[in-house]
Amino acid sequence: xxxxxxxxxxxxxxxxxxxxxxxxxxxxxxxxxxxxxxxxxxxxxxxxxxxxxxxxxxxxxxxxxxxxxxxxxxxxxxxxxxxxxxxxxxxxxxxxxxxxxxxxxxxxxxxxxxxxxxxxxxxxxxxxxxxxxxxxxxxxxxxxxxxxxxxxxxxxxxxxxxxxxxxxxxxxxxxxxxxxxxxxxxxxxxxxxxxxxxxxxxxxxxxxxxxxxxxxxxxxxxxxxxxxxxxxxxxxxxxxxxxxxxxxxxxxxxxxxxxxxxxxxxxxxxxxxxxxxxxxxxxxxxxxxxxxxxxxxxxxxxxxxxxxxxxxxxxxxxxxxxxxxxxxxxxxxxxxxxxxxxxxxxxxxxxxxxxxxxxxxxxxxxxxxxxxxxxxxxxxxxxxxxxxxxxxxxxxxxxxxxxxxxxxxxxxxxxxxxxxxxxxxxxxxxxxxxxxxxxxxxxxxxxxxxxxxxxxxxxxx
Numbered sequence: 001x002x003x004x005x006x007x008x009x010x011x012x013x014x015x016x017x018x019x020x021x022x023x024x025x026x027x028x029x030x031x032x033x034x035x036x037x038x039x040x041x042x043x044x045x046x047x048x049x050x051x052x053x054x055x056x057x058x059x060x061x062x063x064x065x066x067x068x069x070x071x072x073x074x075x076x077x078x079x080x081x082x083x084x085x086x087x088x089x090x091x092x093x094x095x096x097x098x099x100x101x102x103x104x105x106x107x108x109x110x111x112x113x114x115x116x117x118x119x120x121x122x123x124x125x126x127x128x129x130x131x132x133x134x135x136x137x138x139x140x141x142x143x144x145x146x147x148x149x150x151x152x153x154x155x156x157x158x159x160x161x162x163x164x165x166x167x168x169x170x171x172x173x174x175x176x177x178x179x180x181x182x183x184x185x186x187x188x189x190x191x192x193x194x195x196x197x198x199x200x201x202x203x204x205x206x207x208x209x210x211x212x213x214x215x216x217x218x219x220x221x222x223x224x225x226x227x228x229x230x231x232x233x234x235x236x237x238x239x240x241x242x243x244x245x246x247x248x249x250x251x252x253x254x255x256x257x258x259x260x261x262x263x264x265x266x267x268x269x270x271x272x273x274x275x276x277x278x279x280x281x282x283x284x285x286x287x288x289x290x291x292x293x294x295x296x297x298x299x300x301x302x303x304x305x306x307x308x309x310x311x312x313x314x315x316x317x318x319x320x321x322x323x324x325x326x327x328x329x330x331x332x333x334x335x336x337x338x339x340x341x342x343x344x345x346x347x348x349x350x351x352x353x354x355x356x357x358x359x360x361x362x363x364x365x366x367x368x369x370x371x372x373x374x375x376x377x378x379x380x381x382x383x384x385x386x387x388x389x390x391x392x393x394x395x396x397x398x399x400x401x402x403x404x405x406x407x408x409x410x411x412x413x414x415x416x417x418x419x420x421x422x423x424x425x426x427x428x429x430x431x432x433x434x435x436x437x438x439x440x441x442x443x444x445x446x447x448x449x450x451x452x453x454x455x456x457x458x459x460x461x
Contacts, residue, residue, distance in 0.1 A: 024273065026213060027215050027272065028273045031215055031273035031307045034071045039278060040312070040313055041317070046077065048082075052315070054315045056103060058102075062110050064110070065110040067335075071113035072112050072115070074116050075120075077119050078142075079120065083096045088137075104116065113152045114153055115191060121158065126164060136177060142155070143181040155181060155190045156190070156191035158173075168205065170195040190213060203216075218274065223244075225241040226245070229282065229284055230282060231316075246290075247344050248341070249346045253343060264304060275308070277308075278309065281317065290331060291334045299339070356377045356380055356382045363382060366397040367395065367397075369390050370390055371389055373385055
């Protein structure tokens with residue numbers, strides 16, 4: 001049985017509850033060396049190098065180095081038939097290997113560290129067990145091919161594991177791939193991403209192997225309706241997000257800090273460095289908001305000793321236009337020149353608050369799909385008891401309605417909560433759904449038993 005005590009709620013929220021012994025000093029040192037990076041995106045992770053209109057050019061790495069980047073992350077799709085065999089012995093095409101080697105050698109020429117990964121292995125996500133032999137063979141071949149390269153070359157085993165490659169299965173697949181890599185590269189740094197698409201939410205189930213030379217990597221695109229507004233691959237709903245801004249006000253910053261607390265706690269608890277392998281805002285967002293968001297995240301990551309790689313160099317999120325050969329100056333400034341600014345001032349009106357001194361105050365607990373729980377109020381607290389959390393985050397919902405949200409208004413939602421029966425707190429994710437005056441805010445909460453935590457987020461009307 002799990003219990004959650006909610007002490008104060010403002011506005012509306014929906015809750016879903018659901019190797020210190022390693023000497024990783026070399027990994028922490030490498031994470032410092034990685035510093036500031038950029039992704040060579042929409043290039044080799046495309047089905048073919050030219051298919052997404054952004055083929056790699058050697059001069060790009062000189063431009064990156066001249067700007068001040070310390071490393072480049074190279075997403076690579078190894079799966080296509082012209083790049084590797086689909087059946088045993090799963091041989092990677094020597095011509096493609098030579099092309100990737102050319103890219104790696106150019107990074108070395110310009111004194112850039114380079115992270116080579118495996119990207120978009122759709123067959124593996126659909127059928128992990130059936131594709132595992134191929135996956136491990138590919139990593140043995142990649143590691144063997146580059147075994148004599150210096151430590152400025154790093155490997156990242158898989159970008160954004162998802163689908164049927166579940167968090168539990170991913171832990172095993174990573175460990176097995178690491179075993180293949182270690183046969184020829186005993187000390188090379190290897191990055192381990194999180195399952196469930198690489199976000200912070202995957203940290204709670206991540207199990208880093210007992211290996212000194214591992215760095216954890218996460219991706220960050222929150223708030224998603226800002227960073228992916230108008231993104232064609234997201235779907236029609238992305239067009240409804242057009243015009244969403246990021247103001248750089250204190251509550252927006254607090255949301256970032258609350259979400260990254262999971263990564264910082266994970267780093268401390270597991271004695272492992274953390275790299276932010278992707279963050280960026282799509283070009284259909286207004287450039288002023290993109291600059292504010294990128295500036296704050298870049299400086300915040302650096303304050304927390306997180307290395308980072310911006311997504312990406314020369315396509316839809318990019319900082320460089322390959323046609324005009326011009327920089328997107330506000331983004332370049334955000335990544336390299338802008339100091340941490342003072343937050344944008346804001347004036348607020350409190351439209352709802354409760355400390356539950358008079359009962360549940362109209363809140364209700366909804367359980368779905370076999371989930372079960374109960375709701376009471378006592379001593380100024382709302383007590384949520386979950387007997388069965390169900391299989392999905394939304395199966396248990398704490399709700400209150402209605403509220404009349406106005407278009408173009410920003411609403412801050414905060415609450416304090418304390419859980420029982422968890423080892424640590426981890427903010428998994430939140431998303432917003434709107435139907436008339438109903439707002440959902442979805443969380444996974446794993447707080448310390450002896451600590452009350454503040455949760456905060458935003459809704460744009």
